[in-house]
Amino acid sequence: MRQIPLNTLSVAEQNALLPKLVRDSGRVFREASMGARSTKVDASTVTCPVLCVSAGSDRNVAPWTSRAIAKRYGAEQQHHPGAPHWIIAESLVDQVGPPVLDWLRRTVP
Numbered sequence: 001m002r003q004i005p006l007n008t009l010s011v012a013e014q015n016a017l018l019p020k021l022v023r024d025s026g027r028v029f030r031e032a033s034m035g036a037r038s039t040k041v042d043a044s045t046v047t048c049p050v051l052c053v054s055a056g057s058d059r060n061v062a063p064w065t066s067r068a069i070a071k072r073y074g075a076e077q078q079h080h081p082g083a084p085h086w087i088i089a090e091s092l093v094d095q096v097g098p099p100v101l102d103w104l105r106r107t108v109p
Contacts, residue, residue: 004059005085013091029060043072049107050074053100056081076103 001021006014032039050073054066063079070077078099083092 006089007059008057008082008084009086009089009091013089017086017089046073050076051100051103051107052077053087053096054079055083055085055087057083058085058087060085078103 001018002014006017009017028039030036050070052066052070052073052075054061054063054077056063056079058066066077066079069075078096080087080092080096083089083096087096
């Protein structure tokens, strides 16, 4: 976890996060990565607005994958070059949060 999804977070933030993680996170990632039946979605059935938020220092999800997902769902994409896979980290809220809130304000009446 320290080497891959949390790689750019401080040791203190990693130490705070690690006890909160459960095995299901890895299972879901593996299923999504391998295209398991439980994660397949017919893109034509998705009618709500979609936002893809991706990280440039993500060692789990390649940048081309994020772009492909955004294209598939006609989504706006927000890319944060220095962020790790764990883009929801507390230390990233000031970077990631405002563009997401802006998207929500523009998209959801």
